């Protein structure tokens with residue numbers, strides 16, 4: 077970060093008492109405060125239904141959230157009071173017209189008192205069905221257009237499919253210009269994801285070999301140990317395809333596969349990303365059956381503890397057919413990538429919490445070095461997104477000693493293993509960028525649209541063919557078909573193989 081202080085503004089968080097606000101938004105805002113990256117004059121107003129005073133909101137919602145989730149929790153004594161001076165609570169129901177009128181008075185008085193100059197950010201941290209009504213309420217009460225600049229931040233999921241996403245977009249565009257709409261994909265705020273373009277386009281090593289002549293396949297894994305936790309009502313309607321693949325995983329594909337943009341300007345980057353999404357080979361029902369695997373966890377063990385099957389999780393249907401795991405193979409039909417499979421995999425209740433991108437290079441012909449020289453492995457570039465942040469390159473080298481035995485070695489850079497490195501959370505960077513007015517790390521509408529175009533036929537093919545769930549035990553790497561997907565191509569999931 078360190079790009080200076082944003083303009084003075086007010087940040088209104090609809091859903092300011094909810095899980096997302098407590099887990100991510102307050103810790104991120106507090107960390108920005110500690111680091112001096114909040115505007116000089118800023119009012120942060122949480123809107124919720126429940127009755128809190130300003131003080132009880134600080135004590136019962138914000139402080140516990142910072143103690144639990146902030147990476148700077150040890151500095152609360154020094155910084156909390158100042159931070160809390162910028163935090164307000166407003167009780168209102170999203171569906172109460174009078175509430176918006178009262179809120180407008182509250183907002184304008186606060187802007188006058190704090191010098192926030194009419195710049196307004198509306199963060200919709202509420203369930204998606206409330207997005208449209210909130211925007212209409214703000215319009216009807218004439219809080220938008222704002223006297224200064226205005227921005228709206230939309231949480232995922234952005235729609236349930238292409239038609240619902242398009243409808244939501246129409247609602248938003250009735251009140252905001254495209255460049256005022258910040259569609260959050262928090263993976264784009266992660267340190268190593270921001271690093272992908274730098275690794276690719278600032279290193280002579282990689283760009284010349286970054287194509288189908290030298291790359292054999294790309295593997296992207298985003299695995300979680302947790303189950304659905306308290307979000308069963310949302311997750312049971314969404315599933316892993318909509319929750320993770322449509323957004324986070326396809327965004328990672330765009331960053332790995334895009335052409336160098338004409339400049340680092342937001343539109344140039346988005347233009348290249350959307351071209352990748354538009355080049356994805358669409359899947360018909362046959363292709364879905366061959367190339368996409370879905371799974372749902374049954375009972376099993378995580379970290380030696382027995383855990384419930386998905387169908388017994390809170391707020392989940394006991395006969396649910398929602399997938400908690402997806403593995404798929406996709407192809408990008410352009411000159412750079414034709415013929416290179418991209419294997420994607422994500423799921424809950426898997427053996428590890430890990431997100432990694434692995435680029436496997438093609439092997440050299442075994443003319444000089446054969447099997448008897450050792451196990452010759454393909455070169456890999458591994459981008460570690462979390463929990464470790466860094467990259468390593470796997471090479472073949474001679475084992476020290478008087479023989480020609482070859483072993484794999486790693487050139488390893490671990491960013492968060494360095495003493496003193498404490499990477500900012502994704503939401504810190506994203507909130508900072510909203511306040512600065514930089515939408516580069518957010519998704520533009522045409523990206524969302526193209527991603528749904530790819531995902532909708534998969535969901536439709538699944539809907540036509542009920543699954544046999546559960547099909548993996550919690551604590552396994554998904555169902556056996558996920559292994560077969562790569563094994564039948566003569567490959568294996570590297571990340572798993574490396575962990576054995």
Ligand SMILES: NC(=O)C1=CN([C@@H]2O[C@H](COP(=O)(O)OP(=O)(O)OC[C@H]3O[C@@H](n4cnc5c(N)ncnc54)[C@H](OP(=O)(O)O)[C@@H]3O)[C@@H](O)[C@H]2O)C=CC1
Pocket residue numbers: 090091092093094095096097099123124125126168169170171200201202203204231232233310
């Ligand atoms: N939680 C997470 O980790 C993530 C969440 N998201 C998305 O963020 C959004 C919020 O999720 P989450 O925080 O988990 O949801 P929660 O159910 O925890 O919180 C919902 C919030 O909305 C408020 N609310 C609900 N109905 C009304 C109403 N009629 N009027 C006013 N306020 C209302 C609640 O206020 P009150 O408490 O007063 O009832 C509460 O603050 C969703 O779109 C979700 O998909 C996205 C990624 C991750």
Ligand SMILES: O=C1O[C@H](COP(=O)(O)O)[C@@H](O)[C@H](O)[C@H]1O
Pocket residue numbers: 232300319320431
């Ligand atoms: O958006 C989401 O992401 C989280 C995983 O995020 P991470 O930063 O911990 O990798 C996932 O648990 C959640 O279901 C999904 O909505």
